[in-house]
Amino acid sequence: MNAAQVARSTCPYCGVGCGVTANVSADAVTLAGDITHPANFGRLCSKGAALADTLDHEGRLLYPLANGVRISWDEALDRVAHGFEKIIAEHGTDAVAFYVSGQLLTEDYYVANKLMKGFIGSANIDTNSRLCMSSAVAAQKRAFGADAVPVCYEDVEMADLVVLAGSNYAWAHPVLYQRLAAAKKARPEMRVVVIDPRRTATCDIADLHLAIAPGADAFLFNGLLHHLRREDAIDLGYVEAHVESFAGAFEAARAAGSIPKVAQVCGLAESDLSEFFRLFAKTERTVTVFSQGINQSSSGVDKGNAIINVHLATGRVGKAGMGPFSVTGQPNAMGGREVGGLANQLAAHLDFSDAASIDLVGRFWKAAGIARKPGLKAVEMFHAIASGKIKAVWIMGTNPVVSMPDADSVRAALMDCELVVVSDCMRHTDTTACADILLPATGWGEKDGTVTNSERRISRQRAFMPAAGEARPDWWIITQIAQRMGFAEAFPYTQPAQIFREHARLSGFENAGTRAFDISALADLGDADYDALQPVQWPVNSQAPQGTQRLFVDGRFYTPSGKARMTTVSPHLPAVAVDDNFPLVLNTGRIRDQWHTMTRTGKVPRLNAHQIEPFVQVQASDAQLCRLQDGALARLTSRDGTMLARVQVSDDQRPGSVFVPMHWNDGFAKLARVDALVAPITDPISGQPESKHTPVRVETY
Ligand code: SF4
Numbered sequence: 015m016n017a018a019q020v021a022r023s024t025c026p027y028c029g030v031g032c033g034v035t036a037n038v039s040a041d042a043v044t045l046a047g048d049i050t051h052p053a054n055f056g057r058l059c060s061k062g063a064a065l066a067d068t069l070d071h072e073g074r075l076l077y078p079l080a081n082g083v084r085i086s087w088d089e090a091l092d093r094v095a096h097g098f099e100k101i102i103a104e105h106g107t108d109a110v111a112f113y114v115s116g117q118l119l120t121e122d123y124y125v126a127n128k129l130m131k132g133f134i135g136s137a138n139i140d141t142n143s144r145l146c147m148s149s150a151v152a153a154q155k156r157a158f159g160a161d162a163v164p165v166c167y168e169d170v171e172m173a174d175l176v177v178l179a180g181s182n183y184a185w186a187h188p189v190l191y192q193r194l195a196a197a198k199k200a201r202p203e204m205r206v207v208v209i210d211p212r213r214t215a216t217c218d219i220a221d222l223h224l225a226i227a228p229g230a231d232a233f234l235f236n237g238l239l240h241h242l243r244r245e246d247a248i249d250l251g252y253v254e255a256h257v258e259s260f261a262g263a264f265e266a267a268r269a270a271g272s273i274p275k276v277a278q279v280c281g282l283a284e285s286d287l288s289e290f291f292r293l294f295a296k297t298e299r300t301v302t303v304f305s306q307g308i309n310q311s312s313s314g315v316d317k318g319n320a321i322i323n324v325h326l327a328t329g330r331v332g333k334a335g336m337g338p339f340s341v342t343g344q345p346n347a348m349g350g351r352e353v354g355g356l357a358n359q360l361a362a363h364l365d366f367s368d369a370a371s372i373d374l375v376g377r378f379w380k381a382a383g384i385a386r387k388p389g390l391k392a393v394e395m396f397h398a399i400a401s402g403k404i405k406a407v408w409i410m411g412t413n414p415v416v417s418m419p420d421a422d423s424v425r426a427a428l429m430d431c432e433l434v435v436v437s438d439c440m441r442h443t444d445t446t447a448c449a450d451i452l453l454p455a456t457g458w459g460e461k462d463g464t465v466t467n468s469e470r471r472i473s474r475q476r477a478f479m480p481a482a483g484e485a486r487p488d489w490w491i492i493t494q495i496a497q498r499m500g501f502a503e504a505f506p507y508t509q510p511a512q513i514f515r516e517h518a519r520l521s522g523f524e525n526a527g528t529r530a531f532d533i534s535a536l537a538d539l540g541d542a543d544y545d546a547l548q549p550v551q552w553p554v555n556s557q558a559p560q561g562t563q564r565l566f567v568d569g570r571f572y573t574p575s576g577k578a579r580m581t582t583v584s585p586h587l588p589a590v591a592v593d594d595n596f597p598l599v600l601n602t603g604r605i606r607d608q609w610h611t612m613t614r615t616g617k618v619p620r621l622n623a624h625q626i627e628p629f630v631q632v633q634a635s636d637a638q639l640c641r642l643q644d645g646a647l648a649r650l651t652s653r654d655g656t657m658l659a660r661v662q663v664s665d666d667q668r669p670g671s672v673f674v675p676m677h678w679n680d681g682f683a684k685l686a687r688v689d690a691l692v693a694p695i696t697d698p699i700s701g702q703p704e705s706k707h708t709p710v711r712v713e714t715y
Contacts, residue, residue, distance in 0.1 A: 021478035022048055024465055025062045026117065026458040027609045029342035030054065030189045031467025032062055033549070036459065036478040043069055043459070043479065052549055053167065053467055059188030060607050060621065065458070067618045069479065075441040075454040076483025087484060091491075093451055094408070095498035097433045101406045102134065107385075109405045111138035111395055114355060115412035116146065116344025119463030119475060121513040122488035123346070124353040125505065126410065127361060129492055130389075131354065132381035133501045137366070137389030138404065140357040142412045143347040144392040149309040149700040150340035151351060153318025156581055157326065159572035160530035161351055161363060164565045165301060165337035166469045166551065171197035172335030175205045175297035177290075179231060179321060180307020180706075184215035185606040187305075187341050187468075195219050205297070207290055209234065210307060211601065212631075212673055213666040222289055225668050227281035228599050228707050231308055232585035235320035237276030238291055239267035239327060247295040252329030256569040262582035263323050270585075281668075294324070299335035306343060306603065310705040312589040314697045319581035326578050332566030341468045349466040352531050352552075353517060357389035358701075362520045363531040378523050379504060391701030393419065393694045400427035408435040410488055411455060415444035416611040416679045419692040419703045420654050437491055439482075440613045444680045444687070454485040458614075461487050463510045464547070470562075472533070473549040489513055511544040522555060530572050535559045588707035589695045592670070596652060596709035598636060599671045602688050603706075608677040616681070628678040628686050630659040630712060633667035640712050647715040650674065652708050655690030658683070658715055672712060676705075 025032040033051020037044040045066045049056035078090035085093075101109050112130050114123065123141075130139040151161045158164070170176055171193055183191040198204045198219055208220040209231065217223045226234060242248055243264060253260055270276055273291065277284040294300060302325065308317045322338045330336035342348055354361040364371040366388045376384035390398055396418060398404040407428070418424045428434050428448035436449035439457040446452055460481045466472050489510055496505035507513050515537055522534025532553040539547065550561040571578045592599060607624035609615045616622060630648055632640070642648055644663040649656060650672075659674055667673060678686040695704045 021476045022474070023459070023476045023478065024345065024473040025058070025065065026345050026475070027061050028187055029344055029347055029468040030187050031345060031465060031471060031473055032058055032189050033473065034058070034062065034065065038478050051473070053469070053471060054189045057189045057192050061609055061615055064615070064618045064621055068614045069459055071482045072617065073440055073442065074457070074482045074485070075438055075446070075452055076485065077454055078484070079452040081450060087486070090451060090453060091494045091498055094435050095495050098406055099499060101433065105405055107134055107136040108138060109403065110134065110136065111390070111399070111404045111407045112410065113392065113395060113407060113412065113414060114139060114141045114350070114410045116141060116143040116347040116350055117411045118346060118350065118488055119461060119465060119510070120346060120349035120353060120517065121463040121510040122492065123350045123355050124361065124513055124517045125489045125492045125507065127354045128379060129496045129501070129505070131360065131385045132375070132379045133383065133496065133504060135383040135385050137357050137385040137387065138395065139355070139389060140392045140395055141350050141355040142392070142414070142417060143344060143350050144356060144701055145310070145417060145703060145705070146306065146343040147309055147340060147347055148356060149311065149314030149697050149702045150304070150318050151356070152315040152700045153322060154340065156315070156319055157322040157579055158566070162530040162565050162572065163340055163468065163470055164331050165339045166563050167193065169335050169337060169564070170194055170301050170303065170339065172299060173204065173301040174299040174335070175207070175293055177207045177209065177294070177300065177302040178216055179209040179302060179304045181303050181305035181341065182210065182214040182216050182603060183303065184218065186343070186604045188606070190341065191216065205293055207293065211668045211671050215606070222286060224282055224286055224290060227279070228601065228671055229311060229588040230280040231317045232313060232320040232583050233270060233276060233279045235324055236267045236583055236585055237270040237273070238294060239263065239324050240270050241273065241291045242295055242324065242327060243267070245295050248327050249329030253327060256577055257326050258575060258577040258579055259582070260327070260580040263580035266582045266584055298330065300330055301335065301337055301339055303339045303341055305341050307706060309702055311702070311707070312695050312697055312704045313586055314702050315699045316581070316583045316585065320583045320585070323580045323583065326580050331578070332564060332569065334564070345467070346465040348468065348470065349464065352466060357391050362523070363529050374524055375520070378520050381504065393696050393701060393703060396424050396427055399431050405431065406433035407431060408437070409445060410437045413443045413445045413611040413613065413679070415448060416687050417676070417689055419689055419705065420694040421687050421689040422655050437488060439485070442681060443611065443613055453491055454483060455491065456481045456485045456487050460485065463489070464514060470551045471549050472552060474547050509541070511539070511541045514544060515539060528572065530565070588704060590693065590709055592709045596711050598710050598712060600650065600652065600691060600708040600710040601671055601673045601706050602676045602692065603673065605675045605677065608675070610677065611679045612677050625675070627682070628657065628659040628674065628688070629662045631662045631664045631667050631673040632712060633669045633671070634663050634665055635669050636672070637661065637663045642712060642714060648712050649715045650691060650710050650712050652691035652693070652710045654693050656685060657688055657690055658685045672710065
């Protein structure tokens, strides 16, 4: 790129997908929010605003390493390819796995998925997005027949009632929060309700905060559905015309009972619950935003469907200012879903549920040996590594030794695994310490490709600086391995635009309007057009060549009947209850100024200044019971592990619950990883872990 030019890219952190402009001069890179990008219109949060401070090469992985010794790219690629081939020859295709990331670009993700599912012939590729929104994916698929988010960001601004369920919007999706706060300021009559056991920064703009008992969300939304029916607030015309399977859902909701009963199960004041139900019943323009507080649960899929049910029952889907809205955590969690990054998915929003879908993808790829059954989901995958069933794993752009539940067991499994390959930008992480072979990947600002944000908007990430050391793009590394494994014909890629065109062609291949994800109008983009691609929301096809702001406006869904489905939700509380030994519920989540395991944001002093060390927030009455002093060091213990954290006594906590951020790692200190405490309990449908509800005890250290 000419140094005088301004590059437009997309922030690499959260699923808001803010546009960023990079102004590169001879001696500096200046970054700013992109005022032309429809996700943020120039806004950035603290993390995005500090991106320029993360671009140096300090801590980067600069060349390939084998057991800590520098080797050439040729040798590294040969070793990985031959290592995987040997294990496949000796133990079969299911003895190998890829664990990838919502940080990868869509092009990287596409090639990784094609190699594992299409040509190695196993579906053992899963992603850290499993920990983030896989429950919402399954809920949307059950309700709409497709993993499709109906709404757009503008809908949240247009709504008269915004319900934020299990979402600390202010810290986890800060620019969307800024947009919501601005909309509420402009229209003070807008109402905001926050449903969260904690009082978070998001509550600053809330008219009502429901500090719900941890895990009780489906009871609350079933209770709401029952209330809507009793109050004649159901849109019977819409339900009759566009919804099926509603009888079971209404029947299950009836079991929720009256407001006093729902309030008791949810640990809420009857008056607060009544007020919420009243607001919801009378406010047509309602958006319900839901996030990890809903998804990270042993019943996360049901919770998502309980939310979607109330929108379908009131006909509040596919209309301006209305709809259920799952906001994703990572910058490309949705792009990963588009290419089949989850072990139970195929590319192009197809899956393993029918032979025709498998054959379609196999024909398109000319992959006779395509996998024919789902692979292992993240928690199952690491269990299979621990048991020796999986003997080789390639981890790309993620740090599971910090972020997976039962993180100590994940580390032990990797240390014992026959072959661990890690591609990453950073040299020293808790996971790279377990690797046999390290492959240096290009980082943000050095790589080219696309990402899809929470409103289905595809945006370009663009390179505006040279690669660090010998780092290479992930798609290039995977392509080189595929070629060395004998699949050169299917992996001819020399640039990301080629991969994007193939991905777009597959989305439209034999797609007679039956699949939501369709970007076939972009299949013939020339290289220059790909480079200049403007942010656009899928579907982008012959019916909608400029993209699609809102889905289901015609009341047609992607089910065989064309009707949406309400789900019979029988709520249950979290899998493991507190007891005398572990009397408090541990909730995990993000803080404002850190991202994931801090490998990038941890480099920035002003971001570190927000919270300088791991902490545990404890309600005052619990602190008294546990004899914890504010500012003291505490040991937290669960059935699975232990950690140390500084006590913060705070009445923002609900009694009986404590909160610890998810970010810290062994680079900061030993015993700093909260996921060492979290049990590997998952939703039976989505496989998403129950990261919001771990019984623990907290003692002065
Ligand atoms: Fe980046 Fe998310 Fe902040 Fe936007 S809101 S600047 S995408 S971290």
